[in-house]
Amino acid sequence: MSTEARDITYREAINQALREEMQRDESVFLMGEDIGHFEGAFKVTRGLLEEFGEQRVVDTPITEAGFTGLGIGAAMAGLRPVIEIMTVNFALVAMDQIVSNASKVHYMFGGQVPVPMVIRMPGGAGHQLSAQHSHSLDAVFAQVPGLKVVVPATPEDAKGLLKTAIRDDDPVIVLESEGLYGKRGPVGGEDHLIPFGHAVVRRPGRDCTIIAHSRMVWVALAAAEQLAAQGVEAEVIDPRTFRPLDLDTLAGSVRRTSRAVVVDEGWPECGIAAGVAAHLYEACFDWLDAPIGRVNSADVPMPYAKNLEQAAIPQPDDVVAAVMATLAREVPR
Amino acid sequence: MSGSPPPVPPPEEMREIFRAMTLIRRFEERAAEEYMAGRVGGFLHLAIGEEAAIVGTVSALRPDDPLTSTYREHGQALARGTDPRAIMAELLGRATGICGGRGGSMHLMDIERSFYGGYGIVGGSVPLALGLAWAARYSGTDRVSVTMFGEGAAGQGVVSECFNMAGLWDLPIVFLILNNQYSMGTPVERAAAVEDFYPRAAAYDIESWKVDGMDVLAVRAALSEAARLARDERRPACVELLAYRYKGHSMSDPDTVRAAEEKERWKARDPLVTFERVLLGEGIIDADAIAAMQAEVDEVVDDATTFARESPEVPVSELADDVYAQPWNDDPRGSALMRP
Ligand SMILES: Cc1ncc(C[n+]2csc(CCOP(=O)(O)OP(=O)(O)O)c2C)c(N)n1
Numbered sequence: 001m002s003t004e005a006r007d008i009t010y011r012e013a014i015n016q017a018l019r020e021e022m023q024r025d026e027s028v029f030l031m032g033e034d035i036g037h038f039e040g041a042f043k044v045t046r047g048l049l050e051e052f053g054e055q056r057v058v059d060t061p062i063t064e065a066g067f068t069g070l071g072i073g074a075a076m077a078g079l080r081p082v083i084e085i086m087t088v089n090f091a092l093v094a095m096d097q098i099v100s101n102a103s104k105v106h107y108m109f110g111g112q113v114p115v116p117m118v119i120r121m122p123g124g125a126g127h128q129l130s131a132q133h134s135h136s137l138d139a140v141f142a143q144v145p146g147l148k149v150v151v152p153a154t155p156e157d158a159k160g161l162l163k164t165a166i167r168d169d170d171p172v173i174v175l176e177s178e179g180l181y182g183k184r185g186p187v188g189g190e191d192h193l194i195p196f197g198h199a200v201v202r203r204p205g206r207d208c209t210i211i212a213h214s215r216m217v218w219v220a221l222a223a224a225e226q227l228a229a230q231g232v233e234a235e236v237i238d239p240r241t242f243r244p245l246d247l248d249t250l251a252g253s254v255r256r257t258s259r260a261v262v263v264d265e266g267w268p269e270c271g272i273a274a275g276v277a278a279h280l281y282e283a284c285f286d287w288l289d290a291p292i293g294r295v296n297s298a299d300v301p302m303p304y305a306k307n308l309e310q311a312a313i314p315q316p317d318d319v320v321a322a323v324m325a326t327l328a329r330e331v332p333r
Numbered sequence: 334m335s336g337s338p339p340p341v342p343p344p345e346e347m348r349e350i351f352r353a354m355t356l357i358r359r360f361e362e363r364a365a366e367e368y369m370a371g372r373v374g375g376f377l378h379l380a381i382g383e384e385a386a387i388v389g390t391v392s393a394l395r396p397d398d399p400l401t402s403t404y405r406e407h408g409q410a411l412a413r414g415t416d417p418r419a420i421m422a423e424l425l426g427r428a429t430g431i432c433g434g435r436g437g438s439m440h441l442m443d444i445e446r447s448f449y450g451g452y453g454i455v456g457g458s459v460p461l462a463l464g465l466a467w468a469a470r471y472s473g474t475d476r477v478s479v480t481m482f483g484e485g486a487a488g489q490g491v492v493s494e495c496f497n498m499a500g501l502w503d504l505p506i507v508f509l510i511l512n513n514q515y516s517m518g519t520p521v522e523r524a525a526a527v528e529d530f531y532p533r534a535a536a537y538d539i540e541s542w543k544v545d546g547m548d549v550l551a552v553r554a555a556l557s558e559a560a561r562l563a564r565d566e567r568r569p570a571c572v573e574l575l576a577y578r579y580k581g582h583s584m585s586d587p588d589t590v591r592a593a594e595e596k597e598r599w600k601a602r603d604p605l606v607t608f609e610r611v612l613l614g615e616g617i618i619d620a621d622a623i624a625a626m627q628a629e630v631d632e633v634v635d636d637a638t639t640f641a642r643e644s645p646e647v648p649v650s651e652l653a654d655d656v657y658a659q660p661w662n663d664d665p666r667g668s669a670l671m672r673p
Contacts, residue, residue, distance in 0.1 A: 038518030038590060061488035061524040062455050062516055089454065093489070128374030128426065130437045132453035300656050303647075304437030305426030306374055311649045 011181040013155035014044050014120075017162040018082065020190050022052055025080060028166060029056040031067055032084030041086050042122060042181050068094035068119065072102050072171075075117035080166060088123030088175065089135050102171040103146030114169040118162070122176040124215055124265055125302050125313050134302035134309075136265040138214070139272045141173045142242040148172040148196060149242040153217035155185040157240055160194030167193075177215040197244035201253070205235035208323045209253040211276055212263040213239050216314060220263050223319035234323055242272065250276070251283040259326040260284075261293035263319055268296035293322035341550065342392070344617045350392055350549055351612055352626055354384040354605050357408040359627075359634045360417060364407065364424055364438070367638065368584045373424045375437045378405040382547075382579040385604030386511050387481075388412050389552025394479060394560055399447045399465040401458045401480045404439035405578075406451030409481065415443040417637035427644035434647040435655070447476075455516075456489030458482065459508070463495045466506035470567075477563040479556075481509045484573075485516025487530045493537075499569035500537035507559040508534055508571040511546065517582045518590040534571030546574030547602045550611070 008016070022028045034041055036049040036059040049057040060067040064085055071081035085091045091098065098119065105115050125134035141149045148170050152158040158176065165172035202217055203224050212220035217238045224234040235253050239245055254260045260280055262273040273294040280292055298312040342350065361379045368377045380387060383405075391412035394400065402409045410420055415431060423430030424438050431441055442450035449465060452458035462480030469476040486492060487510055499506050510530045514521045521528050531541035540562060544555040552574060559570035577599035581588030612618040618626075 034517050034519055037523070041517070059519055059523055061519075062485045063488050063490065065490055093454070093456075093491075128437060130375060130435070130440055130453070132440070132457075133376070298652055300653050303435045303652065304375060304423075304432075304440070305434035305647045307426075307646050307649060308434065308652050311652050 006186065007184050008155055008187050009181065010152075010155045010158050010176075010183045010185075011042065011044050013159035013187045014162055014176065015046060015048070016187070017159045017166070018045065018048060019051065021163055021166040022048070022056060025166075027078065028080045028082060029058065030082045030084065031058040031060055031071060033060055033062055033086050035059060035084050040084070042178065044181070045084070064090050064094040065097055069097040069101065071117050071119070072097060072105070072115055075115045075171070076105065076113050080116050080118075082118045082120060082166060085119060085121040087133065087178070088121040088137050089133050091119070091121055091137065098141075098147070098171075098173070099144055103144045106170070107146055115171045116169045118165045118172050118174055120162070120174045120176060122178045122181070124177045124179055125297065125309065126179050128304055128306055128309055129302075130304040131301035136297065138175055138242065138264070139266050139270065139275065141175070142272060142275065145243075146171070147243060150174045150196065151213045151240065151242065152176065153180070153214050153238050153240070155183065155187045156192070157194060159187050160192045161196070161240065164193045164195060168196075175214065179215045194240070196241045197246050198241075199237050199239045199246035199249040201235060201249075202238050203234070203236040205233035206257055207233045208235070208259040208261060208326055209250070209257045210234050210236045210261050210263060210319060210323065211239065211250055212236060213242075213272070214265070216263045216265050219314055219316055220319055222316040223323065226316060226320050227323055232323065232327065239276075245276075245279070247279055247283060251280060254280055254284045255287040258287055258289040259323075260288075261295060261319065261322045261326060263295040263314055265297055265314060268294060268299055271296060290326040293326050295319050295322050342553070346392070347612060347617050348622075348626075350388055350553075351605075351608055351618070352630065353388045353392070353412050354549065354608065355627060356417070356630050356633065357384045357387060357411050358605060359630050360411060360420070360637070361407060363634045363638055364421070365580075365584060367421075367424065372642070373438065374426065375439065376404065377424070377438050377584040378582065379580045379584070380405045380408045380578060382577050382599065382604070383511065383513060384408060385549035385552055385608070386546040386574045386576045389549040390479065390481065390509060390556045393553045393556035394477065397447050398477045398479055398560070399449050399462070399469070401449045401462045401465070401478075402451045403455070403458065403482055403486065404451055404453050406441055407438070409451070410441045410443055410448055413443060413446040413448045415441070415446060415448065417633055418640040419443075421637040421641035422644050425641040425644070426647070427641055428647045429640070429644040433651075433655075456482065456486040456491050459486070459489075459492050459495045462506060463498060463504060466499070466504040466563075466569075467502075469505055475505075475564050477505045477507060477560045479507045479509060479560070481511055483516060484510055484512040484514070484521055484530050485519070485524060487533065488524060493533070496534050496537040496539060496571075500539050503567055504569055505563040505567060506569045507556065507563055508539070508541075508569070509556070510571065510573040511576060512573055513576050513578045515578070515582070515591065517586070520590075529573065531571055531573040534569075539569045539571050541571035541573070543573040543575060546576030547599075547604045547607065549604055549608050
């Protein structure tokens with residue numbers, strides 16, 4: 001029986017998911033830098049050390065490769081580690097463990113041993129942190145077979161997808177958004193699980209499909225508001241997970257609207273928007289009335305100066321312009 | 334340590350050391366104010382309390398010895414002689430900043446002064462310093478590469494890799510572990526199996542030792558010896574400085590983890606106050622001269638702040654400049670891939 005939904009933040013939603021899954025399953029433990037006594041760089045793990053003790057909420061040295069690999073080994077032994085990498089930027093240090101071990105062990109050894117682990121990491125730009133701290137590496141993880149990749153945009157999804165991730169028998173990368181931790185929304189109770197591979201329509205519309213995930217959902221929704229004021233009804237769809245990607249829902253919408261814009265905070269080259277657009281061309285070519293638009297961060301390392309940073313990150317106006325471009329290309333009836 | 338101890342610096346240099354420490358302190362206090370006023374964005378990591386470690390190190394080096402640091406590096410740039418205006422302007426994200434507004438507080442660089450940069454990824458700058466040492470030997474110069482990093486960074490595997498290569502190939506590098514006893518909220522005893530870090534370098538046949546990082550002359554002496562080993566004997570060295578930062582990890586850290594009495598205990602050994610006492614005691618400076626010097630430093634910091642605030646923003650049209658040193662077409666901004 002579901003407890004009643006109430007409004008909490010994205011941060012609290014993740015905290016709840018962790019707490020509930022740790023209470024439910026003793027094999028779940030948390031590990032990462034400053035997640036225990038300091039309660040997390042973003043305070044996501046608040047109160048968990050107190051409740052579960054040092055055996056299950058483990059502060060590590062600054063050794064991303066080491067403790068991520070440790071998590072993989074522990075998962076191979078049957079535990080369910082939830083590894084926090086403080087931000088996605090530091091995952092690059094652990095990339096060999098994630099890409100060469102976590103994703104491949106099950107396949108490479110003929111399905112002998114699963115790797116039931118979660119790697120949580122916040123990312124994204126927008127706080128003037130400059131180039132080394134402003135990565136959206138979703139595309140990098142989405143490229144790797146053997147990983148599952150989860151990109152929650154709301155508190156409800158953050159909780160439901162994380163709970164599913166913890167119960168999943170494969171390595172799941174959960175990409176949280178630093179810009180969303182304070183965002184509030186209704187969240188279900190202990191049985192609130194969201195299955196992977198189910199996109200959700202965030203706003204219905206008929207004129208163009210906007211596909212956006214994580215923080216970009218909110219940018220797309222703001223753009224849709226602006227478009228509505230100009231008489232254009234955009235449908236906003238959030239895939240919620242890459243690997244698996246719910247292409248049916250995306251393509252279904254695009255076949256109805258005949259136009260699509262994909263919004264992604266990552267870089268344009270070989271990125272999420274590029275990959276999703278390629279899928280849609282294959283699935284919807286005969287239905288399209290215009291080339292699929294892409295909105296990405298600028299093809300540069302992220303600059304520090306505020307005005308440059310704003311210019312580099314997708315803004316609602318950029319999405320509006322991209323949607324308008326798909327409409328302008330329409331052959332007049 | 335071997336060889337004869339380096340001489341105590343002459344009075345003129347002692348005064349310059351004191352001024353550099355004072356400038357760093359005042360500059361950082363002002364940077365904190367600018368951050369609170371919302372003019373500095375991103376993360377701002379202050380090194381207040383670590384001035385002896387910084388100035389003691391830089392004063393022992395030659396100006397052309399390549400130096401790398403972490404995100405806590407305003408002081409290193411100031412000690413190397415970078416114009417405070419260009420640093421403050423960088424913190425405010427202005428076109429006149431030392432990195433043209435691209436880097437911000439965490440990523441200062443002044444290549445003209447052989448300051449090879451502050452870096453945001455813990456441990457990531459150490460192999461760069463090894464490369465600078467490699468290049469120094471390769472091209473037959475007697476430059477010594479120095480890399481400052483925290484005890485937290487010492488935990489990264491790449492640091493051990495660098496110890497091994499430096500020891501294996503006898504590279505002219507000084508590893509400087511600034512042990513301020515905390516990595517963010519984690520005290521050293523909860524992050525390290527052994528609380529001393531210099532023995533890690535010793536395991537790779539690198540001469541290494543530990544000194545009081547609150548005492549600028551002790552730091553200077555240790556770094557002089559380390560640099561001598563690297564420069565004259567062509568052997569890597571490692572110095573661990575035991576120090577303390579007074580503020581939280583960054584301006585966004587409320588610093589609730591560390592006990593008040595612990596902070597007070599370390600502040601009682603404030604590097605500026607201790608050194609001032611030495612200078613006064615030895616008659617190298619008097620109270621009037623100190624007051625005049627502090628007023629002069631305040632003016633420099635005021636001027637830097639005014640300059641930064643009045644400097645223009647970086648034109649958005651320059652967003653894609655410098656992505657490549659050698660762009661593949663005449664106008665990289667003309668590429669359809671780049672916005673705006
Ligand atoms: C690879 C990596 N992991 C984590 C971080 C986040 N982080 C920034 S500073 C810091 C603590 C570093 O402590 P230390 O090396 O002792 O230097 P200090 O900040 O004390 O000067 C951490 C964990 C990072 N920047 N890079």
